[in-house]
Amino acid sequence: MSEQPMRPATPMLRQIAEHRSLLQRFMGVSKEWKGFALLLLGGLGLSNLAIAYVVIDGRLDGQWYDIRDLGNVTQHLRSWMQDEGFHPAVPYLTTALLGALGILSVVGGWLLIGSWVERRVLAKFQIRQGPNRTGPFGLFQPIADAVKLMQKEVVIPRVADKFLYYAPPVIIFIPAILGWGPVPWAGKMSFLDLNVGVLYTIAISSLGVLGVFLAGWSSNNHYSLLGAMRTVAMMVSYEIPISLALLAVVLLTGSMQLSTIVAWQANYNAWLIFLLPFAAFTFLFASTAEINRTPNDIGEAESEIVAGFYTEYSGMKAGLFMGVELGNAILVGAMMATFFLGGYTMFGLETWIPGYLILAAKIGAVYFLFVWLRGTLPRFRLDQLMGYAWKFLIPLSVVQVLLVAVEASIFARWETPALFPLAAFALLNLGLTVEMVRRWAHALGYAPEVAQQQPVMATAIGGLKAAQKMRGG
């Protein structure tokens, strides 16, 4: 009848239609621009062919301009300095400074982009727009926020312990940045290639408790102290499942060096998430508790205790507490990618794409998962969280460690080929994990079939009938 298109029924459909119109507008650009784009694509393709030739030829390997692995640059720089006859401290300090600057730029860049991504993605989950006014797509919003936070008045409670009050925003950043040390970004590109990398990671991650508790204690506020106590209890409880999950990883790969763990996964073309699904899940879930993110952010549950341990902080100090949450999230993403998702390798793709880009993509994927969890799951109660760590994750992780120990000794004695035992372990571990989780949950008194019979909330309050009536009418 009418020419006007029908108005989409739900907000979600409306948003999809909006995006489609944006795409159409993009497709309607003039012919000259399309020709230019085609030329550009063709040029890129040709140059890619040239790069492919050089890569296959192998004459790129180990050159200083081989940007697939920035470790080459520092290696050549170091050897050049040694040839020039500098004091031995000079190349050492130079490479260390370069690496530290690299890590800081990664963290800083993610802090800026990540907060924008989080707010935008979360907004899409809730069918809102999110920040879209400051700059293109609201991209300058994090900068605007930072500037705003820096010029806010700083309110310090009279009764606070002044010295301890100033320290936590700085202290809390130490684990978030030191934790990046052993992460391998490419074959030769890791800041600290420690042979006790896993131990270092665990040690550094347990430092996070310090800043949280100092903040809560020095504020001299009931909410702060309660939030700090909750967070500390939760963090220390979830550290044990993390250690046990990483113990399974160390057992199977036989090394605590992160680069060796990645090399093991690349060598057998087997990501550890397939071989150790329960360890991967434990690590992911316990990490969300470790870094105070939803669904485990009981320490800063704003509906109960205002902002938890940083209630009394204002201005840039509060901003730092919020920033460190994001920084920790991407650090956990890097750890998750390194331990369970193959690190900087991607089934041979790392020959063509720089390893650090692959790792960054994996970090982004895990980060998106965190944002997804935040948009989807409600917050758990504290007693549920503690019970989950102590009664569920720890006993099952211990059983898993024993299982993996048997598997690892079989694998070490197995003659070629490795494919058969690894596939068998993957299937066995997946099946056993499902069965173990089901049985243990039953033993603890959780019965899913009973839970399904209980009425959902909409039916309980007669909302479903009302909804059906509305839909029919």
Place this chain on the structure above:
Amino acid sequence: MIPEQFGRVAVLLIFALGFPMLPLAISFLFGLLKIRPAHPDPVKNATYECGVEAEGSSWGQFNARYYLFALGFVIFDVEVIFLYPWAVNHATMPLYTILKAALFIGILLFGLGYAWRKRALEWR
């Protein structure tokens, strides 16, 4: 090799301290330049307590249940850390060493069961 590696940790530590201090320093500079307001008054600087005045100091007694979890953490985490050297060398050792490790893990599990039985894992 190892001291060289941990020297790099020290370099990273300096950067890790500098990174959050930079925005704090800029904020302090804004305060000096009077861009950032500073109008303290007794009510504003009081302890936050959603509208009413805060009752007493927080530096007093609080529930002992937190300490139980901290104690449990100390015991279990140290035991797990002791398992790491075994985990690294496990594959090259004879098969029966699994039993020794299982004995050690059994003690850990026994401790967990004891704590459970004593209702130390309940959040009361």
